[in-house]
Amino acid sequence: MTAPAAPPDRETESDLPRAAPDVPAGARTGEAAGERIDAGLATPTEGAAQGNEATPAQPLPPPVKPGVELAARPPPLHVEYVQYGVALVAEISLDPGAVCPRSGPLYSCILGSGGGLAIRGGYRSPGPWYFGGAYQFTKMDSSNLYRLGIFQQLRAEMRYLPDIGYRAAPYFSAGIGGIVYGNEWGVETGGALIFSGVGVELEVSRRAVLGVSCVYRPVLISGWKDTANYERATAIAQFVGFELLLEVRTELGRR
Structure with missing residues (x-):
């Protein structure tokens, strides 16, 4: 007699998502590091540790102070x-x-x-x-x-x-x-x-x-x-x- 087939809604071990293996910092791709640098989240030290070419960090723009506009002089009354x-x-x-x-x-x-x-x-x-x-x-x-x-x-x-x-x-x-x-x-x-x-x-x-x-x-x-x-x-x-x-x-x- 043949064994009964597994229920179709039950997931097998091979179908389960596998956790991504830990990748050393030095093996990360240049693309991922570049994305983090472009997003302003990476530092120069981190970029160097990732094995890519040295790319200067993009400094964050200074905070913009609200401008104070001087009142324009009204035109003279003719x-x-x-x-x-x-x-x-x-x-x-x-x-x-x-x-x-x-x-x-x-x-x-x-x-x-x-x-x-x-x-x-x-x-x-x-x-x-x-x-x-x-x-x-x-x-x-x-x-x-x-x-x-x-x-x-x-x-x-x-x-x-x-x-x-x-x-x-x-x-x-x-x-x-x-x-x-x-x-x-x-x-x-x-x-x-x-x-x-x-x-x-x-x-x-x-x-x-x-x-x-x-x-x-x-x-x-x-x-x-x-x-x-x-x-x-x-x-x-x-x-x-x-x-x-x-x-x-x-x-x-x-x-």
């Missing part, structure tokens, strides 16, 4: 404004010229230093330019020759304000105008002036600015007879003006 305001002013006399001789009966100076108020308005372009006009009156020291010596100016002005990206911006100013001078708002003499100076403008908001400025102002004054019946000669008087200004803006449009 807006046109009407700009107007007031300023407290001081006129410091550097030299009254022939109006106040340094000797003789006219030694008492009828045109000294003073302070007052300026009112101005103008057009502020989308670029760095401002064009406008100003009316200024100052009460001057007249050595009691006038009860109230009022020095009045009417000027055309310009400013150049470079864009430096800050709320506080320097500017250059210049202009030309005319003057009248007399007792108690009267007109006894007149003349012309030019000026140039520098200043700083602080943008409090888009609609309001504060500023300070300093200008040099030579003034040509025609000769006249004052209230004490003294003849005053035509002269060039020199002043330094200081301003503390507050101005507001009204938007006209955008470009």
